[in-house]
Amino acid sequence: MSAGINLLIESTSDIDLKEIAKKVKSGIRITDEECLKLFQKGELAFVGTLANYIREKLHGDNTYFNRNFHIEPTNVCVFSCKFCSYSRLYAHKEEGWELSIDQMVDIVKTYDNKPITEVHIVGGVHPKMNMAYFIELIQKIKAHRPNLHIKAFTAVELDYMFRKAKLSVEEGLQQLKDAGLQSLPGGGAEIFHPEIREIIAGDKVSGEGWLRIHEVAHELGMHSNATMLYGHMEKYEHRIDHMSKLRSLQDKTKGFNTFIPLKFRNANNDMSHIVESTINEDMRLYAIARIYLDNFPHLKAYWPMLGRQNAQLTLSFGVNDIDGTIDDSTKIYSMAGSEEQSPSMTTEELVNLIKQSKRKPIERDTLYNVINDYSEISVFN
Numbered sequence: 001m002s003a004g005i006n007l008l009i010e011s012t013s014d015i016d017l018k019e020i021a022k023k024v025k026s027g028i029r030i031t032d033e034e035c036l037k038l039f040q041k042g043e044l045a046f047v048g049t050l051a052n053y054i055r056e057k058l059h060g061d062n063t064y065f066n067r068n069f070h071i072e073p074t075n076v077c078v079f080s081c082k083f084c085s086y087s088r089l090y091a092h093k094e095e096g097w098e099l100s101i102d103q104m105v106d107i108v109k110t111y112d113n114k115p116i117t118e119v120h121i122v123g124g125v126h127p128k129m130n131m132a133y134f135i136e137l138i139q140k141i142k143a144h145r146p147n148l149h150i151k152a153f154t155a156v157e158l159d160y161m162f163r164k165a166k167l168s169v170e171e172g173l174q175q176l177k178d179a180g181l182q183s184l185p186g187g188g189a190e191i192f193h194p195e196i197r198e199i200i201a202g203d204k205v206s207g208e209g210w211l212r213i214h215e216v217a218h219e220l221g222m223h224s225n226a227t228m229l230y231g232h233m234e235k236y237e238h239r240i241d242h243m244s245k246l247r248s249l250q251d252k253t254k255g256f257n258t259f260i261p262l263k264f265r266n267a268n269n270d271m272s273h274i275v276e277s278t279i280n281e282d283m284r285l286y287a288i289a290r291i292y293l294d295n296f297p298h299l300k301a302y303w304p305m306l307g308r309q310n311a312q313l314t315l316s317f318g319v320n321d322i323d324g325t326i327d328d329s330t331k332i333y334s335m336a337g338s339e340e341q342s343p344s345m346t347t348e349e350l351v352n353l354i355k356q357s358k359r360k361p362i363e364r365d366t367l368y369n370v371i372n373d374y375s376e377i378s379v380f381n
């Protein structure tokens with residue numbers, strides 16, 4: 001494993017990059033300044049070799065996926081993030097959708113007898129869907145299928161819910177946890193730096209607010225994920241600021257499972273004039289995130305957004321998780337222009353995608369407990 005990194009250290013003439021490669025080999029954390037150097041000077045092959053070294057040290061060839069499905073209660077939203085292709089303002093709610101609790105429980109029932117381990121529930125911020133509504137939803141799902149892990153609500157939805165209910169973050173999260181909420185997804189993080197956040201998502205929870213909700217969730221024993229929306233108007237410095245805040249919080253709580261970079265897609269939104277990032281830049285970002293976020297156990301590529309082949313490519317750039325088998329209930333990316341217009345992959349397809357990259361497909365649950373090692377299995381259910 002170290003042959004590649006030794007060769008890289010020997011052959012790199014740039015003093016800064018050589019120093020970074022040596023640090024990575026010794027497991028020493030890189031600084032923000034060094035991270036900037038990687039963004040400015042690190043060629044794809046260079047950052048890829050380092051990221052792959054870290055990935056294989058942490059996980060070998062293990063590549064995780066889970067069997068999950070999504071419920072999106074509504075796309076009606078009180079906010080108007082400029083990059084969002086999916087939401088409809090409350091004033092135009094007839095153009096959107098609003099699911100009742102019974103409709104959502106019926107969706108859960110369609111997965112009865114299927115070996116699904118997780119439901120991921122996120123949507124727009126609807127002014128009428130409040131704490132009581134979501135507590136009832138969670139309780140009903142748990143009553144129907146107690147072993148289904150409920151990963152639900154971005155910090156944006158939670159912040160709005162708690163403020164409306166006049167609850168502190170601690171009180172609100174405790175009530176949802178008591179109802180059956182088990183972990184938080186990573187959405188709503190976008191870019192924490194106010195300079196960019198103000199422009200692209202000015203009216204929703206601040207970066208500090210997002211981080212505080214995740215910190216409290218971790219204190220209550222829940223795990224969560226973190227995302228970063230990249231490839232729009234942010235500079236390298238904003239990406240580093242974002243990841244630095246996540247790295248500091250993770251040092252404190254160790255509650256994050258996974259970091260998920262989300263590539264900005266430009267169809268049907270107010271930022272359509274922005275050209276999307278190149279695949280080269282996408283892969284470099286994954287690799288640099290793997291190098292910088294040394295305390296995040298996992299790095300996930302969300303294939304409905306990247307497309308299957310690009311997601312497959314990320315496995316050589318630090319990624320060790322490609323999310324799950326998701327039915328076409330996920331509209332957020334198809335509406336934003338992803339090539340995955342009906343994002344659904346069977347377990348067999350996911351396993352084959354991982355095997356084609358000469359990695360080991362491992363089915364996991366939300367908390368990364370191993371459910372099945374598929375490297376030797378070729379029969380699927």
Ligand code: V47
Nearest residue numbers: 083084185186187188225227229262263264265336
């Ligand atoms: O917060 C919205 C992003 C996020 C666009 O935790 C866009 O396991 C790109 O967070 N182009 C929601 N991105 C999705 C999300 C997520 C997805 C998968 C897994 C997990 C997890 C979390 O989608 C939003 C926003 O950052 N988004 N519009 C767009 N046009």
Ligand code: SF4
Nearest residue numbers: 077079081084087124
């Ligand atoms: Fe609403 Fe989320 Fe879209 Fe922002 S990204 S407008 S909070 S649905």
